[in-house]
Amino acid sequence: MSAITNVARASLSKDLRLEWRSKDAINSMLFFALLVVVIFSFSFDPTAEESRRIAGGLVWVAFLFAAVVALNQTWARELRNQVLDALFLAKAFGNFIFVIVLETFMTPLFIVFYNLRALGPAYQLLIVSALGTWALVVNGTFFAAMSLRTRSREIMLPLLLFPISIPALLATVEATTAILTGDFSAKFWIVLLAAYNVVFTTACLLLFDTVLKAE
Amino acid sequence: MNHVSHAAATPIIVIHDLVKQFGRFAALRGVSAEFVSGRLYAIVGENGAGKTTLLRSLAGLTRPTRGTISMLGTTDLRSVCRQVGYMAHPSLLYDEMAGMENLRYFARLYGIQDDQHCARTTAAVGLDPKLTRPVGQYSQGMRQRMSLARAMIHDPRILLLDEPFSNVDAHSARQMTHLLKQLRDAGKTIFVVTHQASQLEHAADEFVQMEAGLITRRTRELMMAETP
Amino acid sequence: MIRRTFPILGVLTAVLLSYGLYEALIGAPTEQSMGDVQRIFYYHAPSAWTAFLLFGINFVASVVYLIRRSMKADIIALVSAEVGVVFCTVVLVTGPIWARPVWGIWWTWDIRLTSTLVLWLIYVSYLILRRFSSSGQTPLMAAVLAIFGALDVPLVYFSIRFFRTQHPQPVIGGEGSIDPKMLQVALINWAGFLCFACLVCWSRYRLELLQREVEETEALEALLDSRKAQ
Numbered sequence: 001m002s003a004i005t006n007v008a009r010a011s012l013s014k015d016l017r018l019e020w021r022s023k024d025a026i027n028s029m030l031f032f033a034l035l036v037v038v039i040f041s042f043s044f045d046p047t048a049e050e051s052r053r054i055a056g057g058l059v060w061v062a063f064l065f066a067a068v069v070a071l072n073q074t075w076a077r078e079l080r081n082q083v084l085d086a087l088f089l090a091k092a093f094g095n096f097i098f099v100i101v102l103e104t105f106m107t108p109l110f111i112v113f114y115n116l117r118a119l120g121p122a123y124q125l126l127i128v129s130a131l132g133t134w135a136l137v138v139n140g141t142f143f144a145a146m147s148l149r150t151r152s153r154e155i156m157l158p159l160l161l162f163p164i165s166i167p168a169l170l171a172t173v174e175a176t177t178a179i180l181t182g183d184f185s186a187k188f189w190i191v192l193l194a195a196y197n198v199v200f201t202t203a204c205l206l207l208f209d210t211v212l213k214a215e
Numbered sequence: 216m217n218h219v220s221h222a223a224a225t226p227i228i229v230i231h232d233l234v235k236q237f238g239r240f241a242a243l244r245g246v247s248a249e250f251v252s253g254r255l256y257a258i259v260g261e262n263g264a265g266k267t268t269l270l271r272s273l274a275g276l277t278r279p280t281r282g283t284i285s286m287l288g289t290t291d292l293r294s295v296c297r298q299v300g301y302m303a304h305p306s307l308l309y310d311e312m313a314g315m316e317n318l319r320y321f322a323r324l325y326g327i328q329d330d331q332h333c334a335r336t337t338a339a340v341g342l343d344p345k346l347t348r349p350v351g352q353y354s355q356g357m358r359q360r361m362s363l364a365r366a367m368i369h370d371p372r373i374l375l376l377d378e379p380f381s382n383v384d385a386h387s388a389r390q391m392t393h394l395l396k397q398l399r400d401a402g403k404t405i406f407v408v409t410h411q412a413s414q415l416e417h418a419a420d421e422f423v424q425m426e427a428g429l430i431t432r433r434t435r436e437l438m439m440a441e442t443p
Numbered sequence: 444m445i446r447r448t449f450p451i452l453g454v455l456t457a458v459l460l461s462y463g464l465y466e467a468l469i470g471a472p473t474e475q476s477m478g479d480v481q482r483i484f485y486y487h488a489p490s491a492w493t494a495f496l497l498f499g500i501n502f503v504a505s506v507v508y509l510i511r512r513s514m515k516a517d518i519i520a521l522v523s524a525e526v527g528v529v530f531c532t533v534v535l536v537t538g539p540i541w542a543r544p545v546w547g548i549w550w551t552w553d554i555r556l557t558s559t560l561v562l563w564l565i566y567v568s569y570l571i572l573r574r575f576s577s578s579g580q581t582p583l584m585a586a587v588l589a590i591f592g593a594l595d596v597p598l599v600y601f602s603i604r605f606f607r608t609q610h611p612q613p614v615i616g617g618e619g620s621i622d623p624k625m626l627q628v629a630l631i632n633w634a635g636f637l638c639f640a641c642l643v644c645w646s647r648y649r650l651e652l653l654q655r656e657v658e659e660t661e662a663l664e665a666l667l668d669s670r671k672a673q
Contacts, residue, residue, distance in 0.1 A: 010323035021311040150575040163564035164595050167602040207587050239665045
């Protein structure tokens with residue numbers, strides 16, 4: 001067991017170090033998310049009231065698309081090395097950190113562009129972000145590995161990821177909207193997100209070996 | 216007269232009727248061979264002869280369509296993968312990290328925490344462990360040597376090298392050949408796929424000639440192997 | 444046995460479907476609030492039931508494949524997914540056609556319709572994966588995806604159901620009990636659809652089986668031919 005954590009830790013720190021030096025993924029993600037924010041902002045004229053109701057959905061769509069950029073290159077730099085089996089969590093954590101960093105940079109921009117202010121309990125936004133991001137990233141990392149063995153792998157990843165993620169996306173958007181507008185409670189959605197995360201993290205861990213062993 | 220005798224030693228690798236097809240293209244058409252430990256084998260042949268596919272099959276990276284490979288007494292190649300070191304043509308190194316950083320990472324993957332071991336391996340391939348330049352800035356010769364260091368970091372019994380001398384300067388090539396001889400003398404079994412068979416003229420124990428997915432000839436001397 | 448069962452099944456299907464058609468359009472009583480438009484229910488609901496059943500078969504076949512690596516299980520999974528998507532499409536097309544004259548809107552986040560949409564998306568992505576992945580690992584990848592899809596289904600259901608309590612929307616197909624005569628017609632049609640699905644699945648299964656045997660033979664031939672050329 002400790003051998004696996006050593007491998008995982010080595011891999012995670014290597015990924016973070018590589019990303020820090022090249023900043024490839026972070027830069028592309030940031031720019032992509034920024035583009036999405038700007039283009040969306042053309043589609044409606046945000047008064048404070050209206051924007052709060054829509055912003056939840058817009059924000060998470062932007063994060064979703066940007067996350068796909070990071071997810072697509074998860075395994076691209078990963079080299080076919082006979083030893084690498086216990087890698088899934090390390091990779092997923094790495095992606096999780098990248099997307100959280102993205103969200104940290106993007107949130108002030110969203111607040112500015114859409115005149116946002118949370119009317120509900122703002123601390124819950126942290127929980128929702130963490131759970132929602134993990135939901136995307138855990139399945140995204142898994143499907144990225146599956147897409148490796150397909151043609152058109154960059155399009156295959158979102159094609160597989162989006163339908164399966166619908167409950168998580170719905171929950172994340174609804175929870176965010178609930179917190180921003182203060183109109184209703186986000187509790188059910190948070191519970192659903194937690195359930196989603198438990199179910200799919202387990203599934204990914206159990207089935208990753210199978211996917212990896214397929215030649 | 217030029218046959219190779221396997222009389223005494225037990226084979227470390229036994230391949231039986233190995234077939235690998237990609238769709239309708241058969242890269243390997245039923246290769247059968249035995250290889251003995253402690254030898255340096257040079258696998259030579261034209262492009263498309265199946266040399267790389269054979270090496271990848273030995274490395275367990277390509278599952279055969281048919282046939283068996285028995286390595287170190289087992290057909291489950293994953294179980295012995297720690298005994299195998301593989302060096303591919305694209306160097307399996309991270310360009311943004313320095314040489315020692317790369318080695319340290321790969322060593323950790325094998326559970327090796329000893330930094331001194333990484334430094335020694337770097338020195339063995341003729342590179343300076345204190346070099347902080349990222350690998351992406353290395354010359355091809357340096358990169359190939361670093362790649363070899365990566366392949367042997369976990370002290371495997373079997374080394375599989377695919378085109379180690381390609382685009383490499385003469386000095387680096389000589390360095391690598393010298394190191395391979397030392398490793399062979401220390402008891403390792405080494406397979407080198409190469410177009411530059413002459414590089415191994417005095418180092419290889421045997422030249423294995425491949426043509427269109429089959430082994431056509433195995434000889435001791437390079438001269439004989441090149442005669443059609 | 445195959446030679447006789449197939450045409451018998453064919454005839455049975457034709458009989459059930461025609462009888463079902465008659466009953467649906469003429470025999471069944473007219474619904475009181477929606478009128479004749481409601482008759483689309485006799486195609487909308489049985490299609491949905493058939494689709495769900497086929498997707499259930501796909502899930503079971505996928506699990507069997509993961510455990511036993513049986514090629515037949517893989518073909519059953521493929522076939523049930525293909526026919527399931529067809530029936531699912533029927534549901535998604537008849538739904539809006541029904542909704543428009545009755546409620547004035549094409550789409551509504553009706554729980555059954557939305558769940559069907561998500562299921563459709565998942566299974567279309569399943570079929571695309573099957574087409575795009577390299578032939579050696581297709582069965583395995585597809586089976587894994589099918590399991591993910593199946594795990595998703597309850598989560599989809601609950602998320603949409605709760606969404607609807609927050610944002611009330613019209614329900615296509617009405618809630619509450621169905622008139623027994625209407626239920627009977629729906630069941631007749633369902634029987635017809637099931638037989639039809641059987642026919643199509645069966646043919647597709649045999650076709651796929653033959654296809655794979657041909658491919659294997661061709662590959663073997665290619666191998667032997669070039670060996671001879673040596």
